[in-house]
Amino acid sequence: MSQLLLDVNGLTMRFGGLVAVNGVNLKVKNRQIVSVIGPNGAGKTTVFNCLSGFYIPTEGSVMLKNEQIAGLKDYQISRKGLVRTFQHVRLFQKMTVIENMLVAQHRHMNTNLLSGLLKTPNYRRLEKDAMEHAAHWLKEVGLMDYANREAGNLAYGQQRRLEIARCMVTQPELLMLDEPAAGLNPNETKELDELIIKLRDEHEISILLIEHDMSLVMGISDHIYVIAQGTPLANGTADEIKNNPDVIKAYLGEE
Ligand SMILES: Nc1ncnc2c1ncn2[C@@H]1O[C@H](COP(=O)(O)OP(=O)(O)OP(=O)(O)O)[C@@H](O)[C@H]1O
Numbered sequence: 001m002s003q004l005l006l007d008v009n010g011l012t013m014r015f016g017g018l019v020a021v022n023g024v025n026l027k028v029k030n031r032q033i034v035s036v037i038g039p040n041g042a043g044k045t046t047v048f049n050c051l052s053g054f055y056i057p058t059e060g061s062v063m064l065k066n067e068q069i070a071g072l073k074d075y076q077i078s079r080k081g082l083v084r085t086f087q088h089v090r091l092f093q094k095m096t097v098i099e100n101m102l103v104a105q106h107r108h109m110n111t112n113l114l115s116g117l118l119k120t121p122n123y124r125r126l127e128k129d130a131m132e133h134a135a136h137w138l139k140e141v142g143l144m145d146y147a148n149r150e151a152g153n154l155a156y157g158q159q160r161r162l163e164i165a166r167c168m169v170t171q172p173e174l175l176m177l178d179e180p181a182a183g184l185n186p187n188e189t190k191e192l193d194e195l196i197i198k199l200r201d202e203h204e205i206s207i208l209l210i211e212h213d214m215s216l217v218m219g220i221s222d223h224i225y226v227i228a229q230g231t232p233l234a235n236g237t238a239d240e241i242k243n244n245p246d247v248i249k250a251y252l253g254e255e
Pocket of ligand 1: 015018038040043044045046
């Protein structure tokens with residue numbers, strides 16, 4: 001039976017007098033793809049920033065596997081199994097693909113400077129594991145042949161896939177993707193679509209997605225939440241959302 005992984009209640013974020021997020025509720029179960037959609041400026045990225053520890057929410061509770069994570073630092077939250085990508089690619093552009101993968105794991109490795117300098121057996125074992133994980137995920141996202149290329153020289157769609165691989169190497173249970181299809185061509189979007197489904201079906205993780213590409217959202221989401229002006233507007237399956245008059249009005253009202 002699917003278990004509740006993330007349970008967000010009454011999430012509110014104020015910036016001075018501006019209420020960017022107002023009482024948002026969200027649930028993500030194990031092995032689910034859940035999307036958050038809404039017109040520009042609806043508060044989607046602010047929700048992500050609150051969940052991932054980038055902001056401390058003004059109000060509300062964020063439970064990850066029954067544990068309160070609101071107010072924790074981003075690295076504490078990622079160690080608990082929730083990791084994210086950002087709206088704009090944030091790779092180390094001058095490092096190689098494999099170096100990007102190794103750096104990502106370093107924060108999760110329980111080592112200290114001395115064990116690194118002395119190359120203790122434990123340190124060597126962790127290094128070997130890190131290399132194996134990196135190679136495994138590069139294969140999974142189709143980038144093994146590019147391992148020694150500079151990340152900045154990859155095509156944009158490949159950079160997006162590398163970002164996902166870099167998250168996966170830290171073994172998350174919940175992966176949050178902020179507009180992963182932005183700037184991708186139709187072929188790259190199709191590859192992304194297949195990768196996200198594979199992560200859920202073969203790797204048994206949950207994905208929380210912000211995305212403006214409606215065909216991607218409608219095609220892959222198990223559940224969709226719509227927010228408008230920071231406030232929850234609707235939630236349901238793709239069919240329920242497509243036919244919801246309030247949602248249609250919120251989107252048409254934008255033009
Ligand atoms: N750090 C901040 N300080 C002040 N206001 C902010 C801050 N971050 C976001 N906002 C405001 O909060 C509101 C929601 O912004 P947010 O970026 O979360 O929307 P969004 O739904 O992600 O938009 P888009 O789809 O255009 O990326 C906007 O009015 C924005 O200007």
